[in-house]
Amino acid sequence: MARQAEISAIRRYGPKALPWRAALAATLLMQIVAVFATQALPVLAPLVTRGTGMAPEAIGRVYGVAQLGTILFLLFGMPVLARLGPVRTLQLGAGLAGLGLTAAVFGSPLAVFAAALLIGLGNAPSIPAGSRILAATAPPAHRTLIFSVKQAGAPLGGMTAALVLPWLAEKASWPAALALVIFALFAATVTVQPMQAALDAERDRARDISPRALLSPANVATLFKALTLHPLLMPLAALCFGFAAATGCLWALQVSFLVEARGETLAQAGLAAAAMQAGGIAGRLILGWLGDRTGAATRNLLVQAFVAAGCLATLVILPASAPQFAFLLVSALAGATASSWQGIALAELARVTPAERVAEATAGASIIGFLGFAVGPAVCAWAISVLQDWTAPLLAVPALLAAGATLLAPRLRKVA
Template sequence: MGQAWIAALGATLLMQAVASFMMHSLPVIAPLLTGAVGLAPEAIGNLSAINAFGTVLFLAFGGPVLARLGPIRMLQAGTTLSAFGLLTIALGTVPALGIAALLLGIGYGPTPPAGSRILAATAPPGHRTLIFSVKQAGAPLGGMLAGLVTAPVASAFGWAAALVVCAAAAFVSAALIQPLRTTLDAERDPRRLLHPRAMFSPTTLAAPYTALRLSPLLPPLTLLAVSFAIVQGCLFSFTVTWLVEARGLSLVQAGSAFAAMQGAGVAARIALGWLADRTGRPSANLVVQGFAAAVVVLIFAALPAGAGMLLTSGLAALAGFVAASWNGIYLAEVARLAPRDRVSDATSGSTLFTFLGYVAGPALFALLVRLTGGWGVPMIAIAAQLAAVSALVAPMLLRRSR
């Protein structure tokens, strides 16, 4: 295998970051975008739910496409589709926003299973969790870029210009990884059928769900990931809008706090991935992290109006550190628990359920904002459910991870 894992990690990290950059640019420009089309600020939660639903669609039906084209080609196709989704927003209508959110989600869909397939085949076993976590650090890295690049460009030149910048980054990154296709797509199956009867067959549809039976640890691990996804999805969807609408920050200030949240997530995914390799008990680490994240979200929710940027960015960074750094550890555990030839299926199945958390979380959060007329109750609710789920799965994950 040699040093092939370095090129594999570089490619998956780049595509993870760019996919995340595009996906998070939508909530970053939400205060400008929702107002321009006549939607309430909390409507970004519904768009985030549509976005996550698009990813669920790919994870449910895209397995044969991934097997036929290979992970590199699917990463290129997904990024390109997301770019066209962003450009659709330029139509400036509510239906265009919905279509764009759906295309963004479908385009993001190949990122988890394709990245896991590449790294499972190339990563040295002794550093697997760290390498998966470095790759997943691309997600908050892309979010940090959305806060630092998309928000200022949107403020200075309008939200349409910001979307063009995102799309350009997508097209360039897809071209950059093309030289790796021969090597990293070598195991693809060019004979795999892609007609509707094959893609929507009972066997294809059942594969992600039956994959969860490959290990008794996969169901509780997936449930904990769903709970984390609810928290992360809500934080990433609403932080900018919440800080602008309820805490009086400008879009650029809120974008900077959002970037701090994402930047802390980058550092945390690497640091906590390294720690999980050292302890040898990644699932146990996730349980402890779940309790810590619930506490930090409650503290962040108590941020007073008029708080300075130092306190705001500090709490946002702390939230990002513990609530948005679980992904790499979780995906590495899924890949470790599954047979090598079932890594894509296991990742797709577990991630499918996880993304249902990204669908339900922001949608229910937006509903609670409307029902309660404020942001406090929804923030408390997402923290409470994470604490409850962590307590529920702790006995099994702690016992079996020894």
């Protein structure tokens, strides 16, 4: 009877039945494992591309396909989120990512690209589902920091991948490393299950999720209409595109760049990637806290874009003879500035968007952002292949980020 009363209270009060710390813990865990899965192929790229007969830079196209999977879910999957609830949707995403990693073990180029698509589909729910949970539970005075803590799960998952997976691949094999990621996805899915009833209590059980409903133009149009609810949303989404293109190139190509163009070992390159992800964790926490303290989170993002561009350019032009410490330091600074924008942007979206439209606005802005994740690495990989040079294409990435921030600055300052 006591348990039944608890369940009734959960269903009556929804997300408010759980403290925000529990909600944050659930979204943080699922964010960590989602990015752990997303980064598995990039950090193992030299082994995966050699084992499947692909060119080293092809990992940029693989990463782009993963982001395409994320975009597809964000475009068509919001009714699924409404019907199942955020936690169940996160669990579904973990299952799709695990299926993708299982496919990658087959070791053919087709299997790797199919795996990337499924991993991207699996990663997608972490943003709108997490935003829906935190928008309903986070105290307004600490919203930016709480969203940034949740997004810190992204570099934490990436850092774990960069530290653990290359080591395990060298000790055993890259399929064995992927098996570890699959286990982590399963364990996280089981761990968040006790919170599912409370956090999914407000789901729309009558929402139509038939193929016709999911693929309807009206479903897609709703996401972009949500970006017209406030004048800040569209230019902020455009800035996110530039940040995402830069972050995507950094996450997808750093290890391959250091191995192929700088002569680092896989373990050394993995350590640099881990330093970049560690910088991302620190950057998200510090910059999220700063956004709350200054009350000028969007304007802070503009400054951050220029600093990130400088750090990324420095990483590319460091000579191969530079000490390992220099690569680690610059990688950490690049991670702290170039990848520490999502939590701040998501908190700003939640701040100016009506609560009932947060998931839609977040999905719309995230689609634009993930286009950057998809286009940036894919185009950069194409340019590397055509020019047979890593430096010029990678230097173009921070140049475009700085140029975009310059163009958007007047409008963002006006409406922030």
